[in-house]
Amino acid sequence: MSSIKCKKINKSFGDIQVLNDIDLDINMGEFIVFVGPSGCGKTTLLRLISGLEDISSGDLFIGDTRVNDVSPKHRDIAMVFQNYAIYPHMSVAENISFGMKVRGNSKAERKAAVDEVAAILGLEHLLDRKPKQLSGGQRQRVAMGRAIVRRPSVFLMDEPLSNLDAKLRNQMRVEIKNLQRRLQTTTIYVTHDQVEAMTLADKIAIMKDGEILQFGTPDELYSRPTNKFVASFLGTPQMNFLKAEPAAKGKLLLENGCTLKIPPAYKSAVENLDNIEIGIRPESLRIGKQAKSSTVNWQSTVDLCEALGSETIVHFETAEQAFQGKISRGADISEGDMINVGFDAADVYLFCGSTGECVGHALNG
Ligand code: ATP
Numbered sequence: 001m002s003s004i005k006c007k008k009i010n011k012s013f014g015d016i017q018v019l020n021d022i023d024l025d026i027n028m029g030e031f032i033v034f035v036g037p038s039g040c041g042k043t044t045l046l047r048l049i050s051g052l053e054d055i056s057s058g059d060l061f062i063g064d065t066r067v068n069d070v071s072p073k074h075r076d077i078a079m080v081f082q083n084y085a086i087y088p089h090m091s092v093a094e095n096i097s098f099g100m101k102v103r104g105n106s107k108a109e110r111k112a113a114v115d116e117v118a119a120i121l122g123l124e125h126l127l128d129r130k131p132k133q134l135s136g137g138q139r140q141r142v143a144m145g146r147a148i149v150r151r152p153s154v155f156l157m158d159e160p161l162s163n164l165d166a167k168l169r170n171q172m173r174v175e176i177k178n179l180q181r182r183l184q185t186t187t188i189y190v191t192h193d194q195v196e197a198m199t200l201a202d203k204i205a206i207m208k209d210g211e212i213l214q215f216g217t218p219d220e221l222y223s224r225p226t227n228k229f230v231a232s233f234l235g236t237p238q239m240n241f242l243k244a245e246p247a248a249k250g251k252l253l254l255e256n257g258c259t260l261k262i263p264p265a266y267k268s269a270v271e272n273l274d275n276i277e278i279g280i281r282p283e284s285l286r287i288g289k290q291a292k293s294s295t296v297n298w299q300s301t302v303d304l305c306e307a308l309g310s311e312t313i314v315h316f317e318t319a320e321q322a323f324q325g326k327i328s329r330g331a332d333i334s335e336g337d338m339i340n341v342g343f344d345a346a347d348v349y350l351f352c353g354s355t356g357e358c359v360g361h362a363l364n365g
Pocket of ligand 1: 013016018036037038039040041042043044045192
């Protein structure tokens with residue numbers, strides 16, 4: 001396993017700049033996820049690290065070695081892609097050991113390596129099968145096996161699960177996490193799925209328009225987002241937002257007519273803002289009877305109830321903003337009902353309406 005360091009990395013394709021001043025420090029053995037909307041540069045950054053794409057400027061280190069000019073095959077990395085290339089005419093065992101055969105390893109060495117990898121991935125009973133006799137998940141495991149057998153210092157995975165159905169994705173996600181824990185190989189995993197990012201990563205890099213907006217543990221990013229994009233990207237349903245403006249007596253007037261007292265710690269931050277938005281996560285909204293004792297509360301009409309089994313998502317509007325809250329299973333709320341909604345200042349995030357920067361949260365504090 002190796003550490004990876006990106007220093008002021010830029011990448012352009014002709015006139016189009018797709019990565020801007022990427023700085024990133026990845027420790028040995030960490031599981032890192034690059035996540036962000038389509039076109040933000042995740043795959044390009046992964047390809048730069050793999051060596052499949054040249055860096056326009058900046059420095060890339062794997063371990064202590066600057067690898068800008070080192071070819072992919074000498075970087076000691078293994079890649080797993082969305083379209084995993086396994087050879088249809090070869091058995092599972094032959095697919096896993098193909099690279100070793102090319103490199104001239106003996107039959108005995110190949111068999112020992114295949115047996116070890118098959119045991120790790122639960123493929124022992126499938127070694128003689130051809131890919132067409134396997135399920136999607138089993139094929140994906142063979143592709144992982146080909147990567148693992150090399151015992152690389154770094155795994156790079158680009159949306160490796162996106163061809164699988166939802167149930168299999170969940171299952172493979174757990175397998176990949178367990179595998180990485182066991183092998184302790186530094187891993188970078190690209191996805192646009194925030195649930196995958198939250199559940200797999202030791203640390204997440206959230207990307208937008210060729211930049212890393214925030215890099216940290218899933219919990220840091222969820223509970224202390226530095227900007228509105230990160231706050232709204234992580235979390236299902238996403239954070240609710242309301243515009244606000246400073247009002248008399250140190251209060252904020254929210255666009256739905258409610259007021260919120262600004263704590264002294266945030267007064268100067270608010271005074272400097274032209275426009276303000278507050279954010280509140282769905283699970284922090286109180287809905288029903290308990291809403292009345294909240295710092296801020298009002299009434300709305302329920303537009304839709306989405307029963308998810310263990311909980312129900314309640315959709316409603318306030319000041320023409322779509323809001324979503326969560327209620328527990330069995331709560332007596334239906335579409336068309338007038339409900340009390342409320343939240344506490346401690347659960348509010350405060351954003352600059354122009355830049356999206358988060359200027360405060362836990363407003364009781
Ligand atoms: P997705 O989630 O859709 O795969 P991504 O975040 O991985 O997106 P990239 O594939 O890294 O995004 O692409 C980043 C930007 O670079 C996009 O605007 C893309 O059009 C552009 N791009 C990627 N490869 C090339 C290329 N070879 N030539 C020109 N532009 C490219």
